[in-house]
Amino acid sequence: MSNPEETKKKAEPRKKSIDPAALEVIAKAEAEGISTVFSRVDEMKACPIGAAGSCCQLCAMGPCRLVGKGAEEKTGICGATHGTIGARLMVRAIAGGVAAHSDHGRDIARTLLAVAKGHAQSYGIKDPDKLYRVAEMMDIATEGRELNDVAAEVAQKALDNFNGTAGDELTYVSRAPARRQEIWRKYGLVPRGVDREVVESMHRTHVGVDQDAEHLLDQGMRTSLADGWGGAMLATDLSDVLFGTPKPLVSQANLGVLSKDEVNIIVHGHEPTLSEMIVAASQDPELIEYARSKGAAGINLAGICCTANEVLMRHGIPPAGNFLHQELAIITGAVEGMVVDVQCVLQALQPLSEKFHTKLITTSPKAKIPGATHVEFDETRALDTAKDIVRMCIDNFENRGDIAIPQYTGDLVAGFSHEYINYMLGGRYRASFRPLNDNIINGKIQGAVAIVGCNNPRVTQDEGIVYLVHELIKRDVLVVQTGCAAHASGKHGLMTPETMQIAGDGLREVCEAVGMPPVLHLGSCVDNSRIMTILSQVVEEGGLGDDISDLPVAAICPEYYCEKALAIGTYAAASGAYVVFGVRNPVGDCDEVVDIMSNGWEAKVGGQLVFEPDYDKILEMVMNRIQEKRQALGIHEEKERVLFDMAARREL
Numbered sequence: 001m002s003n004p005e006e007t008k009k010k011a012e013p014r015k016k017s018i019d020p021a022a023l024e025v026i027a028k029a030e031a032e033g034i035s036t037v038f039s040r041v042d043e044m045k046a047c048p049i050g051a052a053g054s055c056c057q058l059c060a061m062g063p064c065r066l067v068g069k070g071a072e073e074k075t076g077i078c079g080a081t082h083g084t085i086g087a088r089l090m091v092r093a094i095a096g097g098v099a100a101h102s103d104h105g106r107d108i109a110r111t112l113l114a115v116a117k118g119h120a121q122s123y124g125i126k127d128p129d130k131l132y133r134v135a136e137m138m139d140i141a142t143e144g145r146e147l148n149d150v151a152a153e154v155a156q157k158a159l160d161n162f163n164g165t166a167g168d169e170l171t172y173v174s175r176a177p178a179r180r181q182e183i184w185r186k187y188g189l190v191p192r193g194v195d196r197e198v199v200e201s202m203h204r205t206h207v208g209v210d211q212d213a214e215h216l217l218d219q220g221m222r223t224s225l226a227d228g229w230g231g232a233m234l235a236t237d238l239s240d241v242l243f244g245t246p247k248p249l250v251s252q253a254n255l256g257v258l259s260k261d262e263v264n265i266i267v268h269g270h271e272p273t274l275s276e277m278i279v280a281a282s283q284d285p286e287l288i289e290y291a292r293s294k295g296a297a298g299i300n301l302a303g304i305c306c307t308a309n310e311v312l313m314r315h316g317i318p319p320a321g322n323f324l325h326q327e328l329a330i331i332t333g334a335v336e337g338m339v340v341d342v343q344c345v346l347q348a349l350q351p352l353s354e355k356f357h358t359k360l361i362t363t364s365p366k367a368k369i370p371g372a373t374h375v376e377f378d379e380t381r382a383l384d385t386a387k388d389i390v391r392m393c394i395d396n397f398e399n400r401g402d403i404a405i406p407q408y409t410g411d412l413v414a415g416f417s418h419e420y421i422n423y424m425l426g427g428r429y430r431a432s433f434r435p436l437n438d439n440i441i442n443g444k445i446q447g448a449v450a451i452v453g454c455n456n457p458r459v460t461q462d463e464g465i466v467y468l469v470h471e472l473i474k475r476d477v478l479v480v481q482t483g484c485a486a487h488a489s490g491k492h493g494l495m496t497p498e499t500m501q502i503a504g505d506g507l508r509e510v511c512e513a514v515g516m517p518p519v520l521h522l523g524s525c526v527d528n529s530r531i532m533t534i535l536s537q538v539v540e541e542g543g544l545g546d547d548i549s550d551l552p553v554a555a556i557c558p559e560y561y562c563e564k565a566l567a568i569g570t571y572a573a574a575s576g577a578y579v580v581f582g583v584r585n586p587v588g589d590c591d592e593v594v595d596i597m598s599n600g601w602e603a604k605v606g607g608q609l610v611f612e613p614d615y616d617k618i619l620e621m622v623m624n625r626i627q628e629k630r631q632a633l634g635i636h637e638e639k640e641r642v643l644f645d646m647a648a649r650r651e652l
């Protein structure tokens with residue numbers, strides 16, 4: 001007898017993506033019996049016990065599953081309550097995410113130190129002005145000193161922030177508004193060292209240590225802040241110093257950026273160090289000539305995930321897609337080499353690449369994949385390593401078989417660093433956030449929302465992101481984006497000035513005056529730290545309260561899948577933002593934890609971390625939050641427009 005649930009599922013298959021390029025390749029994969037993340041997600045049901053924080057696997061007395069009637073009252077064998085178990089799970093997830101971002105930041109700091117000491121081939125300091133600004137923030141003297149001396153001291157101070165020897169507080173805590181710093185100090189949330197907070201989180205969540213859910217979650221906030229105002233913020237700033245601070249540039253996104261007659265190389269993962277060199281190698285005339293000698297028309301570089309964002313923001317290299325596109329790119333048959341470093345790289349890429357001619361090349365000493373070709377990145381011979389990799393991909397061109405590249409691309413403008421937004425709004429001589437604050441105060445812009453994070457095959461790819469971007473800009477809300485969510489908007493053409501046409505009248509007026517799109521691409525997932533910097537500068541500019549929690553802003557992560565996203569969401573909430581995640585709550589069965597992260601954190605730090613899978617409800621929740629904040633600031637009523645005559649202007 002057939003299962004009615006199964007029959008229903010077959011009759012109405014869940015939509016896998018709203019991206020026509022993705023749908024085209026998924027159909028090809030299905031027709032050819034090729035397994036992808038989209039098919040495996042249907043075969044593997046999520047465990048309902050683990051999915052909502054009811055399974056504790058922290059010791060060999062268990063695993064303990066708190067399910068069934070009266071589950072909220074049950075405890076594990078050690079006596080741990082549902083609240084304690086949920087809090088431990090959440091804090092461990094945050095620590096995992098912080099470790100990932102921060103290790104990335106540490107490696108950038110190590111590269112800067114190697115550059116300053118003359119040990120890193122081919123790298124240099126592309127933005128000395130930013131180096132001086134960072135030095136100033138770190139209280140490092142610059143007057144009359146050699147650039148490399150300053151760079152070495154900045155790099156060392158950054159490394160001291162990781163190992164906890166920079167002082168009692170992370171250096172960048174001072175970048176936050178004064179009121180925010182007071183709140184953090186009042187509740188003991190100021191991070192002392194990135195590594196220290198991650199280690200302490202792992203210690204306190206070990207069985208038999210911290211057993212108070214609120215106390216555990218405070219440590220979760222402190223650890224996340226070590227990311228947002230530490231590891232990730234250093235990663236962003238020092239990447240700008242080394243590789244240049246982004247400025248707007250045009251590009252395209254989606255699988256259609258792959259070339260039918262050139263050697264296609266995809267950089268995938270997160271770190272910009274090797275990918276910067278791959279960009280240089282792919283433009284090397286000798287290697288282009290070598291590609292031609294092998295019958296290709298040239299070399300075409302594209303990106304996936306956040307490495308894509310790094311090379312997009314600084315060089316305009318087009319992204320071939322977001323997280324869920326990594327397998328689809330290989331299935332086009334047109335990718336000679338996929339060069340990966342760390343994070344968000346599916347192990348399924350290797351068996352998939354064997355079905356095609358794609359060479360999967362791992363490069364990080366931290367990440368190997370069985371069966372892949374490993375070419376270890378070494379910063380002392382970075383360009384040589386990159387050239388070896390590009391040559392390997394060129395040699396693979398002759399193995400190409402049939403190709404099927406979906407002909408879809410979206411135009412986009414990327415490259416909005418916080419420095420550029422400041423300049424764009426105020427101009428060269430008066431760079432400032434004043435025009436943004438004024439337009440929020442006068443109501444042309446109702447508020448700002450960050451739509452960030454990943455894709456997750458458990459929900460329709462790009463659907464939540466694209467829907468929320470549309471609906472928010474229609475309601476005069478400025479949208480900023482990072483990570484794979486930014487790729488989604490790029491693919492769907494939402495990151496061009498023309499998007500003004502669908503924005504509300506007020507937002508459109510401001511965008512037209514300033515010449516910016518209503519949806520701004522701020523970079524990779526570590527670049528969420530740029531959003532923290534912008535919010536601090538908006539507070540400092542004045543007129544919108546004295547803390548981030550006073551601002552009419554929010555953050556949404558509609559399609560998250562990983563621990564890094566949870567770390568980012570937590571530091572945004574701990575910084576005073578209202579943060580809504582889609583998909584599911586990883587500790588949704590733990591009422592105490594759900595309450596602490598919403599009501600408890602609202603009372604303590606003025607921010608919240610909540611989960612809601614319904615996009616319409618997310619929209620309503622976020623708009624309500626914006627209106628509540630506008631009301632609290634006394635800027636909720638539309639002001640009558642005053643037309644100035646010449647006398648009034650002179651007076652002004």
Ligand code: MSK
Pocket residue numbers: 270305306322323343344452453454455482483484485524525562564565
């Ligand atoms: S890559 S962490 S899927 S944004 Fe940063 Fe995309 Fe999320 Fe990975």
